[in-house]
Amino acid sequence: xxxxxxxxxxxxxxxxxxxxxxxxxxxxxxxxxxxxxxxxxxxxxxxxxxxxxxxxxxxxxxxxxxxxxxxxxxxxxxxxxxxxxxxxxxxxxxxxxxxxxxxxxxxxxxxxxxxxxxxxxxxxxxxxxxxxxxxxxxxxxxxxxxxxxxxxxxxxxxxxxxxxxxxxxxxxxxxxxxxxxxxxxxxxxxxxxxxxxxxxxxxxxxxxxxxxxxxxxxxxxxxxxxxxxxxxxxxxxxxxxxxxxxxxxxxxxxxxxxxxxxxxxxxxxxxxxxxxxxxxxxxxxxxxxxxxxxxxxxxxxxxxxxxxxxxxxxxxxxxxxxxxxxxxxxxxxx
Amino acid sequence: xxxxxxxxxxxxxxxxxxxxxxxxxxxxxxxxxxxxxxxxxxxxxxxxxxxxxxxxxxxxxxxxxxxxxxxxxxxxxxxxxxxxxxxxxxxxxxxxxxxxxxxxxxxxxxxxxxxxxxxxxxxxxxxxxxxxxxxxxxxxxxxxxxxxxxxxxxxxxxxxxxxxxxxxxxxxxxxxxxxxxxxxxxxxxxxxxxxxxxxxxxxxxxxxxxxxxxxxxxxxxxxxxxxxxxxxxxxxxxxxxxxxxxxxxxxxxxxxxxxxxxxxxxxxxxxxxxxxxxxxxxxxxxxxxxxxxxxxxxxxxxxxxxxxxxxxxxxxxxxxxxxxxxxxxxxxxx
DNA sequence: GAACCGTTTGCAAACGATTGCAATCTGCCC
DNA sequence: GGGCAGATTGCAATCGTTTGCAAACGGTTC
Numbered sequence: 001x002x003x004x005x006x007x008x009x010x011x012x013x014x015x016x017x018x019x020x021x022x023x024x025x026x027x028x029x030x031x032x033x034x035x036x037x038x039x040x041x042x043x044x045x046x047x048x049x050x051x052x053x054x055x056x057x058x059x060x061x062x063x064x065x066x067x068x069x070x071x072x073x074x075x076x077x078x079x080x081x082x083x084x085x086x087x088x089x090x091x092x093x094x095x096x097x098x099x100x101x102x103x104x105x106x107x108x109x110x111x112x113x114x115x116x117x118x119x120x121x122x123x124x125x126x127x128x129x130x131x132x133x134x135x136x137x138x139x140x141x142x143x144x145x146x147x148x149x150x151x152x153x154x155x156x157x158x159x160x161x162x163x164x165x166x167x168x169x170x171x172x173x174x175x176x177x178x179x180x181x182x183x184x185x186x187x188x189x190x191x192x193x194x195x196x197x198x199x200x201x202x203x204x205x206x207x208x209x210x211x212x213x214x215x216x217x218x219x220x221x222x223x224x225x226x227x228x229x230x231x232x233x234x235x236x237x238x239x240x241x242x243x244x245x246x247x248x249x250x251x252x253x254x255x256x257x258x259x260x261x262x263x264x265x266x267x268x269x270x271x272x273x274x275x276x277x278x279x280x281x282x283x284x285x286x287x288x289x290x291x292x293x294x295x296x297x298x299x300x301x302x303x304x305x306x307x308x309x310x311x312x313x314x315x316x317x318x319x320x321x322x323x324x325x326x327x328x329x330x331x332x333x334x
Numbered sequence: 335x336x337x338x339x340x341x342x343x344x345x346x347x348x349x350x351x352x353x354x355x356x357x358x359x360x361x362x363x364x365x366x367x368x369x370x371x372x373x374x375x376x377x378x379x380x381x382x383x384x385x386x387x388x389x390x391x392x393x394x395x396x397x398x399x400x401x402x403x404x405x406x407x408x409x410x411x412x413x414x415x416x417x418x419x420x421x422x423x424x425x426x427x428x429x430x431x432x433x434x435x436x437x438x439x440x441x442x443x444x445x446x447x448x449x450x451x452x453x454x455x456x457x458x459x460x461x462x463x464x465x466x467x468x469x470x471x472x473x474x475x476x477x478x479x480x481x482x483x484x485x486x487x488x489x490x491x492x493x494x495x496x497x498x499x500x501x502x503x504x505x506x507x508x509x510x511x512x513x514x515x516x517x518x519x520x521x522x523x524x525x526x527x528x529x530x531x532x533x534x535x536x537x538x539x540x541x542x543x544x545x546x547x548x549x550x551x552x553x554x555x556x557x558x559x560x561x562x563x564x565x566x567x568x569x570x571x572x573x574x575x576x577x578x579x580x581x582x583x584x585x586x587x588x589x590x591x592x593x594x595x596x597x598x599x600x601x602x603x604x605x606x607x608x609x610x611x612x613x614x615x616x617x618x619x620x621x622x623x624x625x626x627x628x629x630x631x632x633x634x635x636x637x638x639x640x641x642x643x644x645x646x647x648x649x650x651x652x653x654x655x656x657x658x659x660x661x662x663x664x665x666x667x668x
Numbered sequence: 669g670a671a672c673c674g675t676t677t678g679c680a681a682a683c684g685a686t687t688g689c690a691a692t693c694t695g696c697c698c
Numbered sequence: 699g700g701g702c703a704g705a706t707t708g709c710a711a712t713c714g715t716t717t718g719c720a721a722a723c724g725g726t727t728c
Contacts, residue, residue, distance in 0.1 A: 001714065011678045016716060026676065043448035047390065048714030051381045051683050058431070076611065079413045086432050095451070096432040097392070098420050114377035116684090117429070251615065277410065281585070281616035335684065345708045350686060360706070382684030385713050450714090 004042050008033050019044060058095040059304065060118040061085055062109075064127040065102040066189075066219075075220070075248060076276040081124055081146065084297030092305065094119075109136045113143075120304045122146070126157075126190045144304045146296065148190040149315045156307065157315045158300045162191055162273075165289035165320025166198025167205075169271045170243050172287070172322060174206050176329065178241035178269055182232070184225070184253060185245025186217040192245045195273060199243055214239060218249055225249035229256035240268055241328070247272035247279045247288055254282070254327065265329030275323055284326035292318060338376050342367050353378060392429040393638065394452040395419055396443075398461040399436040400523075400553075409554070409582060410610040415458055415480065418631030426639065428453075443470045447477075454638045456480070460491075460524045478638045480630065482524040483649045490641065491649045492634045496525055499623035499654025500532025501539075503605045504577050506621070506656060508540050510663065512575035512603055516566070518559070518587060519579025520551040526579045529607060533577055548573060552583055559583035563590035574602055575662070581606035581613045581622055588616070588661065599663030609657055618660035626652060 005012045010029070018025045018033035025033075037043075050056045063078050086096045097118050101108050109132050113121060120142030126133065130150075137143050137155035149157045173181055181203070187196035196215070214237060218228040225248070232239075233256065242257075244250035250272030254264050264270050264284055272279060275290035299316050306313045339346045344367070352359045352367035359367075371377075384390045397412050420430045431452050435442050443466050447455060454476035460467065464484075471477050471489035483491045507515055515537070521530035530549070548571060552562040559582070566573075567590065576591075578584035584606030588598050598604050598618055606613060609624035633650050640647045 012715080013678055013680095013717075014676085017677090020716085024676070029676090041444060041448060043445050045714050046449045046451045047381060047384045048683090049716080051385050051685090051713090052715045052717090054683070056381065074414065074417050074611075076410075079417050080408065082416075083408050083413050086434060090434050098430040098432055100420060100424050110375055111377050114375060115380045116382075117380045277408075278612055278615050281612055283615060283617045283619065285617065346685080347687075347708060347710095348706085351707090354686085358706070363706090379684050382713090383686080385684080385715090386686050388713070 001042070001044070004033065004037050004040060007036050007040065055119050056095075056117065057093065058097050058118045059089050059301075060097045060099055060112060060121045061089075062099040062101055062112070062121060062123045064108075064123065064125065064129050065100065066127045066129075076278055077246065077248065077274050078124055080276060081293050081297060084293050085122060085124075085300065088297050088301035092301070109133070113140045120144075120308055122300055122304060128189065130190060142304055142307045144300050144307070146300060148194045149317065150190060153315075156303055156313065158296060158303060159191065159315075159317060160289075160291040160296070160320045161317050162194035162320070163198040163201065165273065165291075165322070166195035166243065167202045168198075168320070168322045169273070169287075169289050170199050170202035171205070172324070173241045173243065173269055173271060173328060174202060176269065178328075180214065180239040181241040181243055182237075182239045183215045183245075184218055184229070184242050184249060186219060187215070188217070189220075195243075195245055218245075220246055220249060222248060222252040225252035226256045229253045230260065233257065233260045233262070242268060242270045244270060244272050247274040247276045247286060250286055250288070250327075251278065251282050254284070254286075265327055269328035271328055279323075280325070287325045287328040288323050290321045290323045292321075335376070335378070338367065338371050338374060341370050341374065389453050390429075390451065391427065392431050392452045393423050393635075394431045394433055394446060394455045395423075396433040396435055396446070396455060396457045398442075398457065398459065398463050399434065400461045400463075410612055411580065411582065411608050412458055414610060415627050415631060418627050419456060419458075419634065422631050422635040426635070443467070447474045454478075454642055456634055456638060462523065464524060476638055476641045478634050478641070480634060482528045483651065484524060487649075490637055490647065492630060492637060493525065493649075493651060494623075494625040494630070494654045495651050496528035496654070497532040497535065499607065499625075499656070500529035500577065501536045502532075502654070502656045503607070503621075503623050504533050504536035505539070506658070507575045507577065507603055507605060507662060508536060510603065512662075514548065514573040515575040515577055516571075516573045517549045517579075518552055518563070518576050518583060520553060521549070522551075523554075529577075529579055552579075554580055554583060556582060556586040559586035560590045563587045564594065567591065567594045567596070576602060576604045578604060578606050581608040581610045581620060584620055584622070584661075585612065585616050588618070588620075599661055603662035605662055613657075614659065621659045621662040622657050624655045624657045626655075 001015050002012045005015045008015065014025055015033055018030040019037060061082060089096050099112065113136060123133065123145045126145060126147040133145055133155045134153065143155055145155055145157045147157050147159050148162055170181060183196055183199045185192045187193045216228050216232055218225045242253055244253055250270050254270050257264055257268050262268055272286045272288035275288045279286040279288045296318055303313050335349050336346045339349045342349065348359055349367055352364040353371060395416060423430050447470060457467065457479045460479060460481040467479055467489045468487065477489055479489055479491045481491050481493050482496055504515060517530055517533045519526045521527045550562050550566055552559045576587055578587055584604050588604050591598055591602050596602055606620045606622035609622045613620040613622045630652055637647050
């Protein structure tokens with residue numbers, strides 16, 4: 001900057017002001033300085049600027065992965081969400097700093113917050129990190145989490161109505177005449193827990209008592225899900241439907257079921273959750289509960305910027321929509 | 335940091351050295367300072383550190399989108415690549431700064447480079463930006479581009495062997511007895527251009543002269559591709575196969591063809607390029623040329639870090655593999 | 669020509685770290 | 699006790715900006 005100052009025969013302060021478009025420096029001189037800077041290919045150094053201004057115009061997007069230790073970041077759900085978030089953040093002129101935390105441990109969030117690399121933090125999915133989020137939100141405001149709200153929770157979440165979504169899905173299976181519906185997923189994760197509640201609610205609402213509820217606590221990785229479903233099939237547990245906690249494991253389940261020589265949806269109906277792009281195109285196409293990630297991402301970013309400017313917007317819950325496709329078949333006769 | 339210094343009764347220099355694990359400060363005092371810092375929740379301010387050290391330990395990943403002006407970042411190819419890149423970069427302890435440039439214009443790259451926000455830049459896809467890349471690479475070393483190499487090119491690229499991949503795909507269609515094969519994509523983009531060359535090479539190699547070559551310069555967006563294919567079908571141009579420049583537009587083409595009452599692969603065979611996750615699961619599943627993004631991403635990052643430490647590794651070309659699925663059908667009788 | 673006012677400008681102090689250099693401290697030996 | 703070496707420590711400069719404050723400037727007005 002001092003080079004440009006020398007070139008223009010003024011001080012660095014003036015250059016700084018000129019480049020910032022300040023009206024303190026005469027229009028003519030301002031234009032002259034801008035021209036010189038452009039010609040010299042000079043751009044204000046962001047790091048120094050950030051240090052001085054105590055802000056970075058950057059948002060951290062964090063993906064905590066509890067069970068995907070050695071896995072690359074390939075889960076379509078995260079990746080789709082990331083795309084929408086990146087878009088919403090970029091639109092506001094901010095940068096996106098991507099962080100994968102795996103396995104989430106120690107002081108990752110306090111450290112991230114204290115490091116001053118970003119002005120705000122978005123966490124995609126609570127994973128197993130509820131405690132950490134709770135603790136940090138006590139002193140750090142610009143934090144928004146995609147996930148499930150819970151009663152005594154001080155951090156701001158944005159998420160789909162997991163319970164209602166799940167309930168609709170399971171009710172649909174019941175209406176189709178399915179009797180033994182397996183819940184496929186690990187309810188100890190907050191979001192999955194709510195989906196499990198929806199599953200239970202649907203079962204309880206039905207007049208025809210169900211012969212069994214069955215839960216298979218598969219992790220959210222394809223391999224784990226495939227293995228878990230294969231094992232379930234070998235155990236000869238009788239079931240005619242699966243409500244999977246995510247599309248990704250639903251598709252793995254379908255593959256396992258098909259590989260075991262059974263048919264989806266004829267023998268076993270499958271419903272997923274998320275409506276990732278794959279869901280519409282898999283074979284059979286997947287009935288699922290749609291989360292509108294575009295709206296979700298925009299809501300997250302709105303909330304975050306609101307908090308950045310001192311706001312206190314509440315957590316948000318988006319409605320979930322059941323998308324009916326081939327994987328749960330038509331009504332059974334019974 | 336001076337707070338911690340006061341707490342420990344030493345100077346800020348000593349704290350800085352202690353936290354950096356320097357052997358200049360006595361082991362005992364070092365541990366003491368580290369303990370104090372941890373208890374106080376103190377973390378070194380990254381911005382200040384970056385300014386002083388003149389490096390950021392951050393890599394920019396840029397996605398230039400020429401034709402997707404108002405589109406969110408949803409192209410599965412980019413997004414999958416991004417996942418692998420994020421992984422490879424994170425593994426080296428660096429941060430990932432995500433940048434979407436749309437429409438790519440003006441001095442986006444020089445500005446990004448000069449802003450000092452990152453130590454290196456990865457550009458996913460050349461899009462229409464060959465000139466810009468060329469110009470910047472003249473003075474900025476840590477730049478690696480995913481895309482096609484060209485003869486007189488000074489920037490470092492990593493990419494799949496587009497020509498050979500495309501040639502294999504088209505040869506496969508010819509072997510199956512397809513006669514009028516449409517090239518679906520815009521060859522003015524460098525990578526697509528190479529795929530077009532492969533297409534031409536395959537056509538020329540065949541002994542049975544083909545009655546027509548046809549090119550439909552669709553952009554790489556689903557909507558545009560769908561519209562282009564629909565229009566082509568309405569024109570009553572005779573063709574029995576489509577080689578699409580990407581899986582995404584291949585799937586859109588299939589949808590358009592199906593919507594027009596024709597069957598894939600019976601009436602029209604379709605082959606894509608990329609092997610995105612969707613390809614295996616779409617209906618019919620998509621025959622395509624596989625790009626190994628995991629290896630690709632790792633190669634990009636290797637090259638980049640090599641350049642960061644003064645290396646001069648050459649551009650790399652990865653081999654392409656034809657993945658045969660349902661969308662091009664079995665051999666026709668003729 | 670002095671006083672005054674509005675417009676521009678530059679000085680210098682931050683922002684929060686790292687590090688070369690010189691100063692201090694410690695222990696040891698003569 | 700003085701001298702010396704080696705181990706620690708702190709001073710102060712530096713990274714590249716921004717900005718409060720005071721000074722300089724230019725033009726009116728009396």
